[in-house]
Amino acid sequence: MHIAIPDDYQNVIRSLDCFAQLAAHQVSLYHDVQQDPEVLAQRFASADALVLTRERTSIDAALLERLPRLKLISQTGKVGAHLDLAACTRRGVAVMEGRGSPIAPAELTWALILTARRQLRPAMDALYAGHWQINLGQRLCGQTLGIWGYGRIGQRLAGYARAFEMPVLVWGSAASRQAAERDGHRAAASRQALFAEADVLSLNLRLVESTRHCVTLDDLLHMKADALLVNASRAELLAPGALLDALSAGRPGFAALDVFEDEPLLEEAHPLLNHPRILCTPHLGYVERHSYELYFGDAFANLLAFFRGDACVLANPAVRQGAAPLPGG
Numbered sequence: 001m002h003i004a005i006p007d008d009y010q011n012v013i014r015s016l017d018c019f020a021q022l023a024a025h026q027v028s029l030y031h032d033v034q035q036d037p038e039v040l041a042q043r044f045a046s047a048d049a050l051v052l053t054r055e056r057t058s059i060d061a062a063l064l065e066r067l068p069r070l071k072l073i074s075q076t077g078k079v080g081a082h083l084d085l086a087a088c089t090r091r092g093v094a095v096m097e098g099r100g101s102p103i104a105p106a107e108l109t110w111a112l113i114l115t116a117r118r119q120l121r122p123a124m125d126a127l128y129a130g131h132w133q134i135n136l137g138q139r140l141c142g143q144t145l146g147i148w149g150y151g152r153i154g155q156r157l158a159g160y161a162r163a164f165e166m167p168v169l170v171w172g173s174a175a176s177r178q179a180a181e182r183d184g185h186r187a188a189a190s191r192q193a194l195f196a197e198a199d200v201l202s203l204n205l206r207l208v209e210s211t212r213h214c215v216t217l218d219d220l221l222h223m224k225a226d227a228l229l230v231n232a233s234r235a236e237l238l239a240p241g242a243l244l245d246a247l248s249a250g251r252p253g254f255a256a257l258d259v260f261e262d263e264p265l266l267e268e269a270h271p272l273l274n275h276p277r278i279l280c281t282p283h284l285g286y287v288e289r290h291s292y293e294l295y296f297g298d299a300f301a302n303l304l305a306f307f308r309g310d311a312c313v314l315a316n317p318a319v320r321q322g323a324a325p326l327p328g329g
Contacts, residue, residue, distance in 0.1 A: 001025045001026065001048045001049065001307060002025070002026045002027075002028070002046050002047050002048050002049075002069075003022060003025055003026065003027045003028070003047065003048065003049045003050075003051060003303065004027075004028045004030075004043060004044050004047040004049070004050050004051075005027065005028065005029050005030070005050070005051045005053075006030045006034065006040070006043070006050075006052070006053075006056070006057045007030065007033070007034075007052075007053045007056035007057055008029050008030065008031050008053070009031060009033070009056075009264075010031075010287075011029075011031045012292065013029055013292075013296060014029065016289075016292055016293055016296055016297075017293060017297075018293055018296050018297035018300055018301075019296070019300070021297075021300040021301065021304060022300055028043065028047070030043060033264050033266070034057075035057070035058065037060075037062065037063050040057070040063060041063060041066040041067070044063075044067050044070065045066070045067065045069070046069060047067065047069060047070055048069055048070065048071055048072070048307075049070070049071060049072040049073070049074060049303050049306075049307075050070065050072070050073045050074070051073075051074050051075075051076070051296070051299050051300070051303065052073060052074070052075050052076065052082075052083070053076050053295075054075075054076055054077050054080070054286070055080045055081070055082040055263075056082075056263075057082065058082045058083070059073065059082065059083050059084060059088075060084045060087065061084050061087035061090075061091075064084070064087050064088065064091045064093060065091070067093075070091075070093050071092075071093060071094065071307075072093065072094045072095075072096065072303060072306050072307070073088065073093060073094070073095045073096070074096045074098075074299040074300070074302050074303040074306075075095060075096060075097050075098060075299065075315070076098050076295035076296060076298070076299045077097070077098055077099075077100050077286075077295060078097050078098075078100070079095060079097055079315050080207070083095065085315060085316050086316075088316055088319070089316040089318050089319055092319055092320075093319065094306060094312075094314050094316065094319045095314060095315040095316050095319075096299075096302040096303070096306060096312060096313070096314060096315065097315050098294075098295055098298035098299050098302065099294065099295075099298055100286070100295075101286070101290075101291055101294055102151075102152035102153040102155075102156055103156070103290075103291070104285060104286050104287075104288045104290070104291045105153050105232060105285035105286055106153045106156035106157055106160070108232055108258060108281070108284055108285045109153070109157060109202055109204075109230060109232045109258075109285070110157065110160050112230050112232060112256040112258065112279060112281065113140070113145075113200055113202070113228065113230055113256065114140070115256070115279060116228050116230070116254055116255075116256040116279045117137055117138050117139070117140055117143075117200065117228060118137035118138070118139075119135045119136070119137040119138075120137070121279055122134065122135055123135055123137075138226075140161075140164045140165075140166055140200070141164060141165040141166065142165065142166070143166055143199035143200055144166065144167050144168070144169050144197055144198050144199045144200070145157065145158070145161040145166045145167070145168050145169070145198065145199070145200050145201075145202065146168075146169045146170075146171070146188070146194050146195070146197065146198025146199075146200065146201035146202065147168060147169070147170045147171070147172075147180075147201075147202050147204060148170075148171045148172060148194060148201070148202070148203050148204060148205060149172050149176065149203065149204035149205040149206075149233070150170045150172050150176035150177070150179055150180045150204075151176070151204060151206075153204045153233075154170070154172075154176075154202070154204040155179075155183070157202055157204070158170070158180070158183065158185055166200075167185075167186065168180070168185040168186065169185070169186050169187075169188050169193075169194060169197055169198055170185055170186070170187050170188065170194075171187070171188040171190075171191055171193075171194040172205075191219070192219075192222055195219050195220070195222040195223050196222045196223070196224075198223070198224075198227060199224065199226075199227055199228070200227065200228045200230065201223065201227065201228070201229050201230065201252075202230045202231075202232075203215065203229075203230070203231045203232075203233050203237050203238075204233055205233055205234075205237055206233075206234075207233070207234035207236055207237060211237055212236050212237070213236065213237070213238065213239040213240070214237055215237050215238045215239065215242065216239050216242060217239060217241075217242040217245050217246055219242075220242055220243065220246035220251060220252060221246055221249060221251050222251070223246075223251045223252040224251065224252065224253070225250055225251055225252075225253050226252075226253040226254075227251070227252040227253055227254070228252060228253070228254045228255065228256060229243070229252045229254070229255045229256070230255070230256045230257075231255070231256075231257050231258070231259060232256075232257075232258035232259060232285050233259065234259055235257070235259045235260045235261045236261060240261070243255055243272075243278075244271060244272070244275070247275065247277055247278070253277060254277045254278070254279075255275075255277065255278045255279070256278070256279040256280075256281075257272065257278060257279070257280050257281070258280075258281045258282075258283055258284060258285050259283055259285075260272065260280075260283070263283055264282065264283075265280075265282070
Protein backbone atom coordinates (compact mmCIF):
# COMPACT_ATOMS: atom_id res chain seq x y z
CA MET A 1 0.00 0.00 0.00
CA HIS A 2 1.23 3.50 -0.81
CA ILE A 3 0.70 6.11 1.92
CA ALA A 4 1.48 9.78 1.28
CA ILE A 5 2.10 12.15 4.21
CA PRO A 6 2.52 15.82 3.28
CA ASP A 7 3.57 18.73 5.49
CA ASP A 8 6.10 17.01 7.73
CA TYR A 9 7.64 20.46 8.23
CA GLN A 10 10.19 19.43 10.85
CA ASN A 11 11.10 16.11 9.19
CA VAL A 12 10.25 14.25 12.40
CA ILE A 13 7.48 11.81 11.55
CA ARG A 14 9.92 8.99 10.75
CA SER A 15 11.45 9.48 14.20
CA LEU A 16 8.15 8.87 16.03
CA ASP A 17 7.65 5.51 17.74
CA CYS A 18 4.23 5.18 16.11
CA PHE A 19 5.76 5.32 12.61
CA ALA A 20 6.78 1.67 13.05
CA GLN A 21 3.11 0.79 12.40
CA LEU A 22 3.69 1.57 8.71
CA ALA A 23 6.85 -0.51 8.32
CA ALA A 24 5.26 -2.93 5.84
CA HIS A 25 4.11 -0.21 3.45
CA GLN A 26 5.51 2.32 1.00
CA VAL A 27 5.42 5.75 2.67
CA SER A 28 6.14 9.05 0.90
CA LEU A 29 6.89 11.91 3.27
CA TYR A 30 7.06 15.54 2.13
CA HIS A 31 8.68 18.26 4.22
CA ASP A 32 8.02 21.42 2.24
CA VAL A 33 5.08 23.81 2.22
CA GLN A 34 3.14 22.97 -0.92
CA GLN A 35 -0.33 24.04 -2.04
CA ASP A 36 0.11 23.93 -5.83
CA PRO A 37 -2.63 21.52 -6.99
CA GLU A 38 -0.49 20.34 -9.90
CA VAL A 39 2.35 19.33 -7.59
CA LEU A 40 -0.04 17.74 -5.09
CA ALA A 41 -1.76 15.75 -7.84
CA GLN A 42 1.59 14.36 -8.97
CA ARG A 43 2.68 13.50 -5.45
CA PHE A 44 -0.59 11.80 -4.50
CA ALA A 45 -1.38 10.15 -7.84
CA SER A 46 -0.40 6.63 -6.76
CA ALA A 47 -1.44 6.94 -3.12
CA ASP A 48 -3.98 4.56 -1.62
CA ALA A 49 -4.19 6.71 1.50
CA LEU A 50 -3.27 10.19 2.70
CA VAL A 51 -2.40 11.13 6.25
CA LEU A 52 -3.12 14.82 6.75
CA THR A 53 -1.72 16.95 9.55
CA ARG A 54 -4.60 19.09 10.77
CA GLU A 55 -5.41 21.79 8.17
CA ARG A 56 -2.02 22.11 6.51
CA THR A 57 -3.00 20.73 3.07
CA SER A 58 -6.29 21.53 1.32
CA ILE A 59 -8.08 18.72 -0.49
CA ASP A 60 -10.86 19.92 -2.78
CA ALA A 61 -13.08 18.33 -5.40
CA ALA A 62 -10.77 19.22 -8.30
CA LEU A 63 -7.78 17.56 -6.67
CA LEU A 64 -9.79 14.47 -5.71
CA GLU A 65 -10.78 14.02 -9.36
CA ARG A 66 -7.11 13.48 -10.16
CA LEU A 67 -6.55 10.83 -7.48
CA PRO A 68 -8.30 7.68 -8.78
CA ARG A 69 -6.42 5.30 -6.46
CA LEU A 70 -7.21 7.18 -3.27
CA LYS A 71 -9.43 5.23 -0.87
CA LEU A 72 -8.85 6.87 2.51
CA ILE A 73 -7.85 10.13 4.13
CA SER A 74 -6.75 9.62 7.74
CA GLN A 75 -6.83 12.97 9.48
CA THR A 76 -4.92 13.97 12.57
CA GLY A 77 -7.41 15.78 14.76
CA LYS A 78 -10.77 16.79 13.35
CA VAL A 79 -11.86 17.56 9.81
CA GLY A 80 -11.93 21.28 9.03
CA ALA A 81 -12.57 23.60 6.13
CA HIS A 82 -9.40 22.36 4.40
CA LEU A 83 -11.15 19.13 3.41
CA ASP A 84 -14.18 18.94 1.11
CA LEU A 85 -15.99 16.15 2.91
CA ALA A 86 -18.92 16.10 0.47
CA ALA A 87 -16.54 15.71 -2.48
CA CYS A 88 -14.77 12.86 -0.67
CA THR A 89 -18.11 11.12 -0.21
CA ARG A 90 -19.04 11.57 -3.89
CA ARG A 91 -15.69 10.11 -4.91
CA GLY A 92 -16.01 7.21 -2.47
CA VAL A 93 -13.01 8.35 -0.42
CA ALA A 94 -13.45 7.50 3.25
CA VAL A 95 -12.34 10.03 5.86
CA MET A 96 -11.31 9.18 9.43
CA GLU A 97 -10.65 11.58 12.27
CA GLY A 98 -8.35 11.33 15.27
CA ARG A 99 -8.32 12.55 18.83
CA GLY A 100 -6.87 15.73 20.20
CA SER A 101 -5.34 16.64 23.53
CA PRO A 102 -5.67 19.92 25.44
CA ILE A 103 -2.34 19.58 27.24
CA ALA A 104 0.18 20.98 24.74
CA PRO A 105 -2.07 23.82 23.48
CA ALA A 106 -2.85 24.89 27.04
CA GLU A 107 0.84 24.84 27.99
CA LEU A 108 1.77 26.85 24.89
CA THR A 109 -0.96 29.38 25.68
CA TRP A 110 0.41 29.77 29.18
CA ALA A 111 3.92 30.18 27.81
CA LEU A 112 2.64 32.99 25.59
CA ILE A 113 0.95 34.64 28.57
CA LEU A 114 4.10 34.51 30.70
CA THR A 115 6.40 35.59 27.87
CA ALA A 116 4.19 38.49 26.82
CA ARG A 117 3.43 39.70 30.35
CA ARG A 118 7.08 39.65 31.45
CA GLN A 119 8.14 41.10 28.07
CA LEU A 120 10.75 38.38 27.67
CA ARG A 121 11.18 38.61 23.88
CA PRO A 122 12.56 42.19 23.80
CA ALA A 123 14.58 41.58 26.97
CA MET A 124 16.19 38.46 25.49
CA ASP A 125 16.82 40.09 22.11
CA ALA A 126 18.52 42.98 23.90
CA LEU A 127 20.67 40.65 26.00
CA TYR A 128 21.92 38.81 22.91
CA ALA A 129 22.66 42.20 21.36
CA GLY A 130 24.80 43.23 24.32
CA HIS A 131 22.30 45.18 26.43
CA TRP A 132 21.23 44.54 30.03
CA GLN A 133 17.69 44.97 31.45
CA ILE A 134 16.01 47.23 28.92
CA ASN A 135 12.34 46.94 30.03
CA LEU A 136 9.90 46.22 32.86
CA GLY A 137 7.33 43.41 32.67
CA GLN A 138 4.33 42.54 34.80
CA ARG A 139 3.64 39.68 37.19
CA LEU A 140 0.51 37.55 36.77
CA CYS A 141 -0.48 37.29 40.43
CA GLY A 142 -3.60 39.36 41.05
CA GLN A 143 -4.39 39.93 37.37
CA THR A 144 -7.73 38.65 36.08
CA LEU A 145 -7.57 35.91 33.46
CA GLY A 146 -10.51 36.08 31.07
CA ILE A 147 -11.39 32.87 29.26
CA TRP A 148 -13.83 32.80 26.36
CA GLY A 149 -14.62 29.13 25.91
CA TYR A 150 -14.47 26.90 28.98
CA GLY A 151 -13.72 23.61 27.25
CA ARG A 152 -10.82 21.27 27.90
CA ILE A 153 -8.18 23.91 27.15
CA GLY A 154 -10.02 26.68 28.97
CA GLN A 155 -10.39 24.49 32.05
CA ARG A 156 -6.66 23.73 32.13
CA LEU A 157 -5.86 27.43 31.80
CA ALA A 158 -8.14 28.14 34.74
CA GLY A 159 -6.20 25.58 36.77
CA TYR A 160 -2.89 27.23 35.86
CA ALA A 161 -4.37 30.62 36.82
CA ARG A 162 -5.31 29.30 40.25
CA ALA A 163 -1.71 28.22 40.80
CA PHE A 164 -0.54 31.73 39.83
CA GLU A 165 -3.14 33.36 42.11
CA MET A 166 -5.07 34.89 39.22
CA PRO A 167 -8.85 35.27 39.52
CA VAL A 168 -10.65 33.71 36.53
CA LEU A 169 -13.53 35.26 34.59
CA VAL A 170 -15.33 33.05 32.07
CA TRP A 171 -17.62 33.75 29.13
CA GLY A 172 -19.16 31.31 26.68
CA SER A 173 -22.28 29.21 26.46
CA ALA A 174 -24.61 28.94 29.43
CA ALA A 175 -23.23 25.46 30.05
CA SER A 176 -19.66 26.80 30.04
CA ARG A 177 -20.48 29.57 32.48
CA GLN A 178 -22.26 27.15 34.80
CA ALA A 179 -19.32 24.74 34.68
CA ALA A 180 -16.93 27.56 35.51
CA GLU A 181 -19.00 28.58 38.52
CA ARG A 182 -19.12 24.96 39.72
CA ASP A 183 -15.31 24.97 39.56
CA GLY A 184 -15.18 28.05 41.77
CA HIS A 185 -14.63 30.68 39.09
CA ARG A 186 -16.70 33.70 38.16
CA ALA A 187 -18.87 33.89 35.07
CA ALA A 188 -18.84 37.25 33.33
CA ALA A 189 -22.08 39.21 33.52
CA SER A 190 -21.88 39.79 29.77
CA ARG A 191 -19.58 39.48 26.82
CA GLN A 192 -18.75 43.19 27.15
CA ALA A 193 -17.87 42.66 30.80
CA LEU A 194 -15.41 39.90 29.86
CA PHE A 195 -13.48 42.24 27.58
CA ALA A 196 -13.68 45.18 29.98
CA GLU A 197 -12.58 43.36 33.15
CA ALA A 198 -9.91 40.92 31.94
CA ASP A 199 -6.25 41.83 32.31
CA VAL A 200 -5.33 38.81 30.20
CA LEU A 201 -7.96 37.41 27.81
CA SER A 202 -7.53 34.02 26.14
CA LEU A 203 -9.72 32.92 23.22
CA ASN A 204 -10.42 29.18 23.41
CA LEU A 205 -13.21 28.64 20.90
CA ARG A 206 -13.54 26.17 18.06
CA LEU A 207 -13.77 27.77 14.64
CA VAL A 208 -17.24 27.11 13.26
CA GLU A 209 -19.52 29.38 11.28
CA SER A 210 -21.07 30.78 14.45
CA THR A 211 -17.67 31.78 15.86
CA ARG A 212 -16.01 33.02 12.66
CA HIS A 213 -15.13 36.72 13.15
CA CYS A 214 -17.00 36.72 16.46
CA VAL A 215 -14.43 39.01 18.10
CA THR A 216 -15.05 42.50 16.73
CA LEU A 217 -13.18 45.76 16.87
CA ASP A 218 -15.79 47.04 19.33
CA ASP A 219 -15.08 44.07 21.63
CA LEU A 220 -11.36 44.82 21.63
CA LEU A 221 -11.85 48.53 22.26
CA HIS A 222 -13.60 47.64 25.53
CA MET A 223 -10.36 46.10 26.85
CA LYS A 224 -8.00 47.84 29.27
CA ALA A 225 -5.18 49.91 27.86
CA ASP A 226 -2.57 47.52 29.32
CA ALA A 227 -4.53 44.29 28.76
CA LEU A 228 -3.18 41.29 26.84
CA LEU A 229 -5.20 39.39 24.23
CA VAL A 230 -4.02 35.81 23.59
CA ASN A 231 -5.17 33.73 20.63
CA ALA A 232 -3.81 30.20 20.24
CA SER A 233 -7.08 28.84 18.83
CA ARG A 234 -7.85 30.15 15.33
CA ALA A 235 -7.06 33.49 13.71
CA GLU A 236 -10.48 33.65 12.06
CA LEU A 237 -12.14 34.13 15.44
CA LEU A 238 -11.18 37.80 15.05
CA ALA A 239 -12.76 40.07 12.49
CA PRO A 240 -10.28 40.89 9.69
CA GLY A 241 -8.03 43.79 10.65
CA ALA A 242 -9.69 44.25 14.04
CA LEU A 243 -6.62 43.47 16.14
CA LEU A 244 -4.26 45.87 14.38
CA ASP A 245 -6.89 48.60 14.41
CA ALA A 246 -7.52 48.06 18.13
CA LEU A 247 -3.82 48.11 19.00
CA SER A 248 -3.46 51.33 17.03
CA ALA A 249 -6.31 52.77 19.08
CA GLY A 250 -4.55 51.74 22.31
CA ARG A 251 -6.86 48.95 23.49
CA PRO A 252 -5.73 46.30 24.24
CA GLY A 253 -2.13 47.15 24.95
CA PHE A 254 -0.64 43.82 23.86
CA ALA A 255 -1.39 40.63 21.93
CA ALA A 256 0.15 37.17 21.72
CA LEU A 257 -0.68 35.00 18.71
CA ASP A 258 0.02 31.41 17.72
CA VAL A 259 -2.38 31.37 14.76
CA PHE A 260 -2.75 33.35 11.54
CA GLU A 261 -5.26 33.63 8.73
CA ASP A 262 -2.74 32.44 6.12
CA GLU A 263 -0.47 29.66 7.31
CA PRO A 264 2.37 29.08 7.15
CA LEU A 265 3.13 32.80 7.58
CA LEU A 266 6.45 33.33 5.77
CA GLU A 267 6.21 37.04 4.93
CA GLU A 268 8.94 38.73 6.96
CA ALA A 269 7.35 42.15 6.48
CA HIS A 270 3.92 41.05 7.70
CA PRO A 271 2.50 43.71 10.08
CA LEU A 272 1.69 41.16 12.80
CA LEU A 273 5.31 39.97 12.87
CA ASN A 274 6.64 43.51 13.03
CA HIS A 275 4.31 45.08 15.56
CA PRO A 276 6.23 46.01 18.74
CA ARG A 277 3.36 44.93 21.02
CA ILE A 278 2.53 41.58 19.40
CA LEU A 279 4.28 38.33 20.32
CA CYS A 280 4.04 35.67 17.60
CA THR A 281 4.80 31.94 17.50
CA PRO A 282 4.39 29.69 14.41
CA HIS A 283 1.28 27.67 15.38
CA LEU A 284 3.10 25.52 17.92
CA GLY A 285 0.08 24.72 20.10
CA TYR A 286 0.02 20.99 19.41
CA VAL A 287 3.54 20.71 17.95
CA GLU A 288 5.42 18.67 20.54
CA ARG A 289 6.49 15.04 20.69
CA HIS A 290 3.80 13.56 22.94
CA SER A 291 1.06 15.23 20.91
CA TYR A 292 2.58 14.00 17.68
CA GLU A 293 2.73 10.44 19.01
CA LEU A 294 -0.96 10.72 19.90
CA TYR A 295 -2.08 12.41 16.68
CA PHE A 296 -0.12 10.26 14.26
CA GLY A 297 -0.50 7.11 16.32
CA ASP A 298 -4.26 7.47 15.95
CA ALA A 299 -4.02 8.36 12.26
CA PHE A 300 -1.84 5.33 11.47
CA ALA A 301 -3.95 2.95 13.59
CA ASN A 302 -7.14 4.19 11.92
CA LEU A 303 -5.60 3.74 8.48
CA LEU A 304 -4.53 0.15 9.16
CA ALA A 305 -7.88 -0.73 10.72
CA PHE A 306 -9.71 0.59 7.66
CA PHE A 307 -7.67 -1.48 5.21
CA ARG A 308 -7.95 -4.57 7.42
CA GLY A 309 -11.71 -4.26 7.10
CA ASP A 310 -12.25 -3.62 10.82
CA ALA A 311 -15.35 -1.77 11.93
CA CYS A 312 -14.44 1.92 11.65
CA VAL A 313 -16.08 5.21 12.50
CA LEU A 314 -15.97 7.42 9.40
CA ALA A 315 -16.46 11.16 9.21
CA ASN A 316 -18.47 10.47 6.05
CA PRO A 317 -20.28 7.20 6.88
CA ALA A 318 -22.12 7.22 3.53
CA VAL A 319 -18.90 5.85 2.00
CA ARG A 320 -19.01 2.08 2.01
CA GLN A 321 -15.94 0.53 3.58
CA GLY A 322 -14.61 -2.15 1.33
CA ALA A 323 -11.03 -1.46 0.41
CA ALA A 324 -8.63 -4.20 -0.53
CA PRO A 325 -7.29 -5.95 2.60
CA LEU A 326 -3.75 -5.54 3.74
CA PRO A 327 -1.26 -8.29 2.88
CA GLY A 328 -1.99 -11.28 5.07
CA GLY A 329 -5.41 -9.87 6.01
